[in-house]
Amino acid sequence: MGEDPASKVYVAGKIRDCGEVGIESREFALPESTTQEELIALVQKLNADDTVSGLLVQLPLPKHLDEKAVIDTISPDKDVDAFHPANVGKIMIGDYDFLPCTPAGVMELLDEYNIDIAGKECVVVGRSNIVGKPQSMLLLQRHGTVTICHSKTKDLAEITRRADILVVAIGRGEFIKGDMIKEGAVVIDVGMNRNAEGKLVGDVEFASAEKKASYITPVPGGVGVMTRAILMKNTIRAAQK
Numbered sequence: 251m252g253e254d255p256a257s258k259v260y261v262a263g264k265i266r267d268c269g270e271v272g273i274e275s276r277e278f279a280l281p282e283s284t285t286q287e288e289l290i291a292l293v294q295k296l297n298a299d300d301t302v303s304g305l306l307v308q309l310p311l312p313k314h315l316d317e318k319a320v321i322d323t324i325s326p327d328k329d330v331d332a333f334h335p336a337n338v339g340k341i342m343i344g345d346y347d348f349l350p351c352t353p354a355g356v357m358e359l360l361d362e363y364n365i366d367i368a369g370k371e372c373v374v375v376g377r378s379n380i381v382g383k384p385q386s387m388l389l390l391q392r393h394g395t396v397t398i399c400h401s402k403t404k405d406l407a408e409i410t411r412r413a414d415i416l417v418v419a420i421g422r423g424e425f426i427k428g429d430m431i432k433e434g435a436v437v438i439d440v441g442m443n444r445n446a447e448g449k450l451v452g453d454v455e456f457a458s459a460e461k462k463a464s465y466i467t468p469v470p471g472g473v474g475v476m477t478r479a480i481l482m483k484n485t486i487r488a489a490q491k
């Protein structure tokens with residue numbers, strides 16, 4: 251929807267990934283002027299289309315559109331982002347069909363590097379519905395001791411310094427510095443920000459953080475590409491179902 255330059259890059263990446271994996275994709279690049287009714291009508295049409303296994307509405311939406319109403323319209327069976335309330339609720343219970351792409355990508359990274367979660371101090375910085383909250387639930391399901399921090403948290407550095415596994419998703423460029431990280435911690439940077447020079451940076455200041463961390467994800471080339479990989483996995487799962 252509209253002219254968000256970051257969205258264009260992300261969606262182009264998803265379409266490219268589909269081609270590589272062998273998933274047929276269709277893009278509907280709707281103008282900023284699209285009404286709520288028109289967008290909802292398109293989602294309903296794709297819900298009813300048997301040739302479509304999965305669909306997503308790339309966020310953010312232009313301000314005049316009601317994100318929640320649009321997400322509520324997506325068929326939970328085709329909801330490859332796992333943003334629909336029915337799928338969000340299933341995550342709370344631990345009995346789910348799809349996981350949201352970014353937190354699931356983070357879990358897959360931890361598993362791929364054999365990083366144990368059980369009993370570990372896991373600190374999630376950020377409490378969004380699409381990353382912070384589901385990420386916390388997934389770490390909890392794997393028996394982490396989870397603390398969720400946010401913009402109102404007092405003594406943030408004191409809490410982040412306790413983390414064995416630190417997941418940062420606050421949307422503030424290079425906010426977490428090396429002195430906020432415990433020696434040997436695993437640092438996962440979900441952030442995607444452009445700094446004053448137009449360079450892509452995460453929510454973690456990589457240069458100072460990598461001196462402390464045992465493992466750390468780069469930006470770009472870290473969590474973002476995992477988000478796209480899990481979207482492919484969810485779409486194949488939707489098709490199989």
Ligand code: L34
Pocket residue numbers: 259260263306307308309310331351352442450469470471472473474475477478
């Ligand atoms: N509905 N909206 C919906 N689903 C999603 O899963 C997303 N998200 C987030 C934004 N809005 C969404 C994404 O797709 C973030 N996101 C996303 C996807 C891909 C990448 C980053 C974020 C990505 O490909 N990152 C590349 C660099 C891209 C660049 O050069 O800007 C990387 O290497 O990290």
